[in-house]
Amino acid sequence: MTQLPGDPPGRSRVRPLPHPLTPYPELIVNFCPTGMIPTKAMTPHVPVSPGEVIEQACRALERGVAIVHLHARESDGTPTYRAEPYEEMILGIRRHYPDAIMCVSCSGRNFPEFERRSEVLELTGSARPDMASLTLTSLDFPGGTSGNAPDMVVALGEKMVERGIKPELECFDYGMIGAANLLIGRGLLGRPPYYFNLLLGSRYSVPATARHLAGMLEDLPPDSLWSAAGIGFFQLPMNTLAIAMGGHCRVGLEDNIYQGFDRSELATNQALVERLAHLSESFGRPLADSRQARQLLGLAPSPARTAAPVQAASG
Secondary structure, eight states: OBOOTTOOTTOOBOOSSOOTTSOOOOBOEEEOOOOSSOOTTTOTTSOOSHHHHHHHHHHHHHHTOOEEEEOEEOTTSOEEOOHHHHHHHHHHHHHHOTTOEEEEOOOOSSOOOHHHHTGGGGOOGGGOOSEEEEEOSOEEETTEEEOOOHHHHHHHHHHHHHTTOEEEEEESSHHHHHHHHHHHHTTOSOSSOEEEEEEEOSTTSOOSSHHHHHHHHHTOOSSEEEEEEESGGGHHHHHHHHHHHTOEEEESTTTOOBSSTTOOSBOOHHHHHHHHHHHHHHHTOOBOOHHHHHHHHTOOSOHHHHSOOOOOOOO
């Protein structure tokens, strides 16, 4: 336990960086196969239909990833908020990997209304997600703004906690970590451990450097697990730093569609996962399977193990 600058007298907390003599935990890989941006015109390898996502997610789970971060698309490839395609994907993946940790998107990039953003949180039974993305403040992307007003963030966070869904705390800058600390202090984000997804390297976010990543870690609250993601060709450097620093990783075509720095070869999800798995194993950190990750994250057993079965939505 360490007293940190700015802590009230008598309050101690655990630094987010592990002690040098403490073995690092198994690596939790958060697999993001699709996102909202990559299209078939940009890369034929991005999975768009539920069937494609199920197939690629199962391959990644077979290789050792623990979390599948899902975005849904309509039949024409455009992003959708509707619960039905999420249900189809979750049930399809859990049919093969019942313990897989399912994380769904509640992004406000295309759908600003609470009813739309939270519809996927209404899924029940074996289709209930384990986690859901919660971006802590508004932010800009090259293609526009993702609006996350304080009352929207609170409403989404409260609904996640109410339904037993752990927030995936998405942070693109230091202020987002500050917002998370505020909500945690008010008891609005459930119980620890808290899971932070730190995204570096976007044009309007924290730069993807070791110094900036270390700065973000200094602000994390006690009892936190963190995952580092790099946007574009920063994916591999940020993943490497996370492995070396005792954190966890996010990987997939949502963040990066190229295999190398020269952007001459389009990546596949399978190749990105394989490269990350090989890198982590070379460091001596085995991958955490979904059951191990559930323990590290403080998640309940999979709804596929405990809930009454539900039928996949038609269409």
